Amino acid sequence: MAFPQTRLRRLRRTPELRSLVRETDVLPRHLVLPLFVEAELEGSRPIDAMPGVSRHSVDAAVAEAGEAAALGLGGVILFGIPSAKDEQGSEAWDDGGAVQLAARAIKAAHPEVVVITDVCLCEYTSHGHCGVLRDDGSVDNDASLELLARTAVSHARAGADLVAPSDMMDGRVGAIRRELDAEGFAEVPIMAYSAKHASAFYSPFRDAADSTPAFGDRRGYQMDPANGDEALREVELDVAEGADIVMVKPALTTLDLIWRVKERTRMPVAAYQVSGEYAMIKTSSMDDRALALETLTAIRRAGADIVITYFAKDAARWLAT
Numbered sequence: 001m002a003f004p005q006t007r008l009r010r011l012r013r014t015p016e017l018r019s020l021v022r023e024t025d026v027l028p029r030h031l032v033l034p035l036f037v038e039a040e041l042e043g044s045r046p047i048d049a050m051p052g053v054s055r056h057s058v059d060a061a062v063a064e065a066g067e068a069a070a071l072g073l074g075g076v077i078l079f080g081i082p083s084a085k086d087e088q089g090s091e092a093w094d095d096g097g098a099v100q101l102a103a104r105a106i107k108a109a110h111p112e113v114v115v116i117t118d119v120c121l122c123e124y125t126s127h128g129h130c131g132v133l134r135d136d137g138s139v140d141n142d143a144s145l146e147l148l149a150r151t152a153v154s155h156a157r158a159g160a161d162l163v164a165p166s167d168m169m170d171g172r173v174g175a176i177r178r179e180l181d182a183e184g185f186a187e188v189p190i191m192a193y194s195a196k197h198a199s200a201f202y203s204p205f206r207d208a209a210d211s212t213p214a215f216g217d218r219r220g221y222q223m224d225p226a227n228g229d230e231a232l233r234e235v236e237l238d239v240a241e242g243a244d245i246v247m248v249k250p251a252l253t254t255l256d257l258i259w260r261v262k263e264r265t266r267m268p269v270a271a272y273q274v275s276g277e278y279a280m281i282k283t284s285s286m287d288d289r290a291l292a293l294e295t296l297t298a299i300r301r302a303g304a305d306i307v308i309t310y311f312a313k314d315a316a317r318w319l320a321t
């Protein structure tokens with residue numbers, strides 16, 4: 001039936017009618033708050049590239065996690081800033097590292113908070129790459145797997161509810177799964193950053209986490225943003241290796257992939273609205289609240305069950321009003 005019998009505006013007439021037929025919800029439980037933890041810090045220190053986001057001491061991270069719980073967020077994801085970096089990134093698997101200390105403290109203070117930990121080496125290596133290097137400066141995939149698995153086990157030992165490898169080495173989900181199982185953590189799920197594009201939208205994060213590569217870039221391991229079919233292959237491999245949740249990243253540049261991954265796999269799908277997406281909205285002269293909620297809704301509409309976003313706390317508050 002066409003116009004004039006059909007008038008789509010009829011159901012747009014009032015806020016109540018629009019609410020009645022709204023297809024997509026963004027709820028606090030869908031949102032995960034990233035937290036940057038630096039154990040040496042006193043309190044919190046703002047990150048210049050990300051207005052409104054700070055690095056936190058362990059105590060401050062616990063307070064943030066408490067707020068996340070009070071707001072009904074789905075969880076927090078922890079990133080660590082180490083006290084020292086080395087070639088291998090050894091603080092990544094230090095049981096006394098920033099992520100491990102924060103995970104333990106958060107689970108002790110707020111056991112109900114879902115604590116996810118980012119598993120990668122780039123914040124911890126002196127060269128800033130996500131794996132260990134060969135003599136020629138290239139990233140050694142297979143040698144990195146053991147270190148990543150060791151890191152994931154250390155996070156699990158600290159009480160992480162979920163580990164989230166973001167390094168993009170081939171085979172790391174399987175390596176982490178095997179090591180977790182062998183160490184008695186068969187019940188700790190893996191949220192894999194499966195389709196992670198090499199993106200300019202990560203640059204504020206690299207200031208936040210001090211993880212800019214000292215030379216070169218990440219295109220040798222992160223995906224070419226031009227490739228969608230390959231993104232599906234990455235996801236399928238991670239599922240075959242034991243991923244429990246798959247992630248697509250960034251979010252706004254990959255709405256088509258979020259959709260395809262959801263359709264294809266029926267897995268729980270996470271999308272990461274990354275630092276540059278946040279900063280772009282936050283520093284624009286437009287209405288940041290409206291932009292944040294519109295983009296989060298679009299990411300959910302594309303098929304994301306979970307959205308990792310620096311807007312998580314703000315969005316929960318906005319959604320409640």
Ligand code: PBG
Nearest residue numbers: 120122166201202205274275276
């Ligand atoms: C670590 C990691 C990065 C992000 C999440 N985990 C940085 C990168 O890959 O360069 C980016 C998150 C963001 O930009 O908000 N590998």
